[in-house]
Amino acid sequence: xxxxxxxxxxGGNQQVMMALLVVAMVTQDTTAGKVVYQKWCAGCHGDDGKxxxxxxxxxxxxxxxxxxxxxxxxxxxxxxxxTDADLLRSIDEGLFGTAMPGWKSxxxxxxxxxxxxxxxxxxxxxxxxxQRPQPIKFGSPPSGGxxxxxxxxxxxxxxxxxxxxxxxxxxxGDGPSAPTLKDDAQHPIFAANLHENWRFNGGGTVEDIYxxxxxxxxxxxxxxFDDLIGNKFLTDEQLWRLAQYVRSLxxxxxxVVRDVVHAPLTKALPHAPDDSAWTSVDxxxxxxxxxxxxxxxxxxxxxxxxxxxxxxxxxxxxLRVSWDDRSASPDSAWLGxxxxxxxxxDSDDSTREQPALWPDQLAVQFPVSIPTGMERPYxxxxxxxxxxxxxxxxxSARAAALAGVARGIERFDPVSNSGVGAxxxxxxxxxxxxxxxxxxSPDTASQLPFRTGRAIPVAFFAWDGSNGExxxxxxxxxxxxxxxxxxxxxxxxISPVLAMVLTLGLGMLVVWRAQQKTSFRRQQ
Amino acid sequence: xxxxxxSVVGGMFLLTVCSKGAAPAREPSNPPAASPDVSAAGGTITxxxxxxxxxxxNPPIDMSExxxxxxxxxxxxxxxxxxxxxxxxxxNVFVYVSAGVPAGxxxxxxxxxxxxxxxxxxxxxxxxxxxxGQPLEIQNSDPLLHNIKAIAKKNRPFNVSQPGAGMKTxxxxxxxxxxxxxxxxxxxWMHAYLGVRPDPFYAVSGPNGSFSITGLPPGTYTIEAWHxxxxxxxxxVTIAGTESKTANFTFAAH
Numbered sequence: 001x002x003x004x005x006x007x008x009x010x011g012g013n014q015q016v017m018m019a020l021l022v023v024a025m026v027t028q029d030t031t032a033g034k035v036v037y038q039k040w041c042a043g044c045h046g047d048d049g050k051x052x053x054x055x056x057x058x059x060x061x062x063x064x065x066x067x068x069x070x071x072x073x074x075x076x077x078x079x080x081x082x083t084d085a086d087l088l089r090s091i092d093e094g095l096f097g098t099a100m101p102g103w104k105s106x107x108x109x110x111x112x113x114x115x116x117x118x119x120x121x122x123x124x125x126x127x128x129x130x131q132r133p134q135p136i137k138f139g140s141p142p143s144g145g146x147x148x149x150x151x152x153x154x155x156x157x158x159x160x161x162x163x164x165x166x167x168x169x170x171x172x173g174d175g176p177s178a179p180t181l182k183d184d185a186q187h188p189i190f191a192a193n194l195h196e197n198w199r200f201n202g203g204g205t206v207e208d209i210y211x212x213x214x215x216x217x218x219x220x221x222x223x224x225f226d227d228l229i230g231n232k233f234l235t236d237e238q239l240w241r242l243a244q245y246v247r248s249l250x251x252x253x254x255x256v257v258r259d260v261v262h263a264p265l266t267k268a269l270p271h272a273p274d275d276s277a278w279t280s281v282d283x284x285x286x287x288x289x290x291x292x293x294x295x296x297x298x299x300x301x302x303x304x305x306x307x308x309x310x311x312x313x314x315x316x317x318x319l320r321v322s323w324d325d326r327s328a329s330p331d332s333a334w335l336g337x338x339x340x341x342x343x344x345x346d347s348d349d350s351t352r353e354q355p356a357l358w359p360d361q362l363a364v365q366f367p368v369s370i371p372t373g374m375e376r377p378y379x380x381x382x383x384x385x386x387x388x389x390x391x392x393x394x395x396s397a398r399a400a401a402l403a404g405v406a407r408g409i410e411r412f413d414p415v416s417n418s419g420v421g422a423x424x425x426x427x428x429x430x431x432x433x434x435x436x437x438x439x440x441s442p443d444t445a446s447q448l449p450f451r452t453g454r455a456i457p458v459a460f461f462a463w464d465g466s467n468g469e470x471x472x473x474x475x476x477x478x479x480x481x482x483x484x485x486x487x488x489x490x491x492x493x494i495s496p497v498l499a500m501v502l503t504l505g506l507g508m509l510v511v512w513r514a515q516q517k518t519s520f521r522r523q524q
Numbered sequence: 525x526x527x528x529x530x531s532v533v534g535g536m537f538l539l540t541v542c543s544k545g546a547a548p549a550r551e552p553s554n555p556p557a558a559s560p561d562v563s564a565a566g567g568t569i570t571x572x573x574x575x576x577x578x579x580x581x582n583p584p585i586d587m588s589e590x591x592x593x594x595x596x597x598x599x600x601x602x603x604x605x606x607x608x609x610x611x612x613x614x615x616n617v618f619v620y621v622s623a624g625v626p627a628g629x630x631x632x633x634x635x636x637x638x639x640x641x642x643x644x645x646x647x648x649x650x651x652x653x654x655x656x657g658q659p660l661e662i663q664n665s666d667p668l669l670h671n672i673k674a675i676a677k678k679n680r681p682f683n684v685s686q687p688g689a690g691m692k693t694x695x696x697x698x699x700x701x702x703x704x705x706x707x708x709x710x711x712x713w714m715h716a717y718l719g720v721r722p723d724p725f726y727a728v729s730g731p732n733g734s735f736s737i738t739g740l741p742p743g744t745y746t747i748e749a750w751h752x753x754x755x756x757x758x759x760x761v762t763i764a765g766t767e768s769k770t771a772n773f774t775f776a777a778h
Binding site for chain 1: 589668669671672673675677680681682683684685686687688691692693709710711712
């Protein structure tokens with residue numbers, strides 16, 4: 001009897017030991033994860049995982065609050081927890097279009113797994129181990145996805161299930177409900193611009209898009225459309241067609257930045273943004289980022305980049321700059337949105353910014369003269385000693401542009417005789433602006449004379465008024481180059497012909513002379 | 525004693541339902557016999573909810589983007605933030621027993637679904653209650669896209685779409701939560717509030733501000749009244765038998 005008791009006690013001790021060991025292993029995991037978390041994650045996501053770290057009020061979208069266990073990017077059905085693989089994917093790859101970078105190259109496999117385990121401890125939902133989230137299973141996309149018939153089916157459902165309400169008629173995130181969108185934390189959120197699939201949070205392939213429509217983006221206004229198949233509103237194939245249609249709105253490949261904009265020589269200058277002459281001109285993409293160098297800094301730029309085309313004639317130049325913008329500002333429908341943007345971000349100005357109706361703006365920047373060496377003025381609007389020459393367009397005076405000299409970010413002196421012409425079109429979430437000027441400068445001291453065959457530095461700046469952007473709150477680029485291609489001189493084409501004719505002539509002369517001599521001798 | 529055993533059984537049933545998460549609750553095959561019949565026995569708490577001060581104006585809703593919804597109104601529809609009745613009566617107040625129900629006493633979820641209708645780009649009802657595990661049936665009576673987003677902390681949130689009239693979606697809630705916010709992001713003005721309770725002791729004040737909670741076993745209860753703009757108020761009520769007690773609430777409009 002006694003022996004039995006001892007035995008059972010020993011057995012009990014072993015069980016306790018085992019339990020302790022398991023606990024120890026788990027704790028070890030999350031303890032190591034906590035170290036990684038505090039070093040690399042807490043700065044944005046906060047010590048307690050509430051998404052309230054020091055950096056949180058300097059970014060939109062805001063960092064994830066882990067306490068609610070609500071995750072946008074999942075493979076699991078709407079409202080369910082993500083799988084570990086889902087979370088690891090976001091940690092590894094980051095979330096495109098947000099401040100979340102990928103950590104695959106910065107942290108070891110072990111560190112990323114540990115931090116994943118630690119992140120899950122912030123929410124009690126993960127403690128319930130009876131919940132085993134399972135990915136939604138689905139097949140592969142039906143073939144022929146890029147055929148006009150398939151895209152037509154996709155477009156039909158784009159309209160019938162109401163995608164346009166938020167994403168807009170052409171998919172640029174400019175739908176009628178777009179200005180009212182908020183996430184769970186009441187922060188403003190943009191409907192995705194479906195023309196920039198390389199910025200989709202969960203990836204831009206047809207499969208990614210299809211999966212997002214079935215899972216929804218939890219915590220955001222984007223719902224799940226999973227029930228639609230069950231409700232016989234559409235078939236699985238039709239949902240795939242919709243995904244293929246959405247994919248077709250973006251370029252085949254993400255745009256690659258090429259440093260030099262080539263402006264070919266044309267006979268006539270296309271002044272209108274939609275002039276058919278533009279269609280054959282090469283298109284260049286330049287990404288823009290928030291201006292976070294000078295106060296007041298701007299961490300939430302709305303314009304992700306500009307598309308540029310350029311041509312020139314014997315005496316003038318035309319630049320067509322287009323960019324996606326969800327509204328033709330000033331637009332009072334977006335005033336509430338601006339208020340929420342300011343509410344979500346800390347200003348580094350002493351005064352709190354009040355929402356107002358600002359226009360959209362574009363600035364194209366050149367040096368005042370073509371630099372002879374490598375040195376260029378400061379890219380961020382020059383300096384008092386090395387100013388820059390700029391063209392400035394605003395949506396409040398669409399068909400006009402200013403030119404002037406910037407001596408730093410806060411000093412722009414317009415010139416009176418700018419000679420810069422402007423024409424603009426706003427169409428379904430996109431501005432297309434053509435700026436023109438004579439190649440010769442009206443004033444060589446401050447206004448750049450354009451010359452062919454030279455690399456002319458150029459930079460771009462954009463403001464979205466309906467996102468609260470004005471003054472130093474803007475999106476900026478670095479220096480790139482503009483090259484006015486020289487006309488190929490006529491001699492390039494004539495010389496070979498001339499040489500051939502001359503060679504032939506000389507040859508014939510030699511033959512003729514030889515024949516002459518032969519016939520002379522014979523006569524003798 | 526017998527009742528206890530049955531409530532444990534009932535509780536286990538409830539747990540099974542809850543652990544199914546978002547899956548629609550199945551109809552209980554044999555409801556536990558000893559479950560309290562809230563309609564017959566027990567005490568009743570009735571009362572009226574009023575407010576003092578000037579009622580804030582409900583903002584008009586611009587439905588010009590949705591002709592099908594706009595057509596359902598003869599006058600400009602407004603939001604329903606503060607719905608006032610005669611003599612400063614306050615409707616849409618969720619009144620419930622927040623404390624006093626013995627821990628361990630469980631109540632089976634009714635199999636009948638609570639229906640949330642979307643019609644004229646507004647929710648009907650605007651404020652309502654549901655029991656843990658009881659099905660919530662969301663239906664669309666508008667021929668256009670609504671998304672239904674539940675913002676919850678204790679329950680899993682969800683966000684589903686209903687792009688056409690006649691669509692139905694069913695969801696259940698696993699945990700008590702006051703309140704779960706429901707909203708439509710396509711129509712930013714659409715809000716509804718849902719109180720999820722583990723017991724049937726809740727009511728929503730009507731157009732004349734009155735409410736009635738029935739079937740309360742003897743005990744001392746904390747009654748909380750929740751209003752979307754005016755916050756919460758509490759009262760303590762003791763029930764001895766099958767009597768009816770009164771608990772009135774007055775909110776200050778601000």
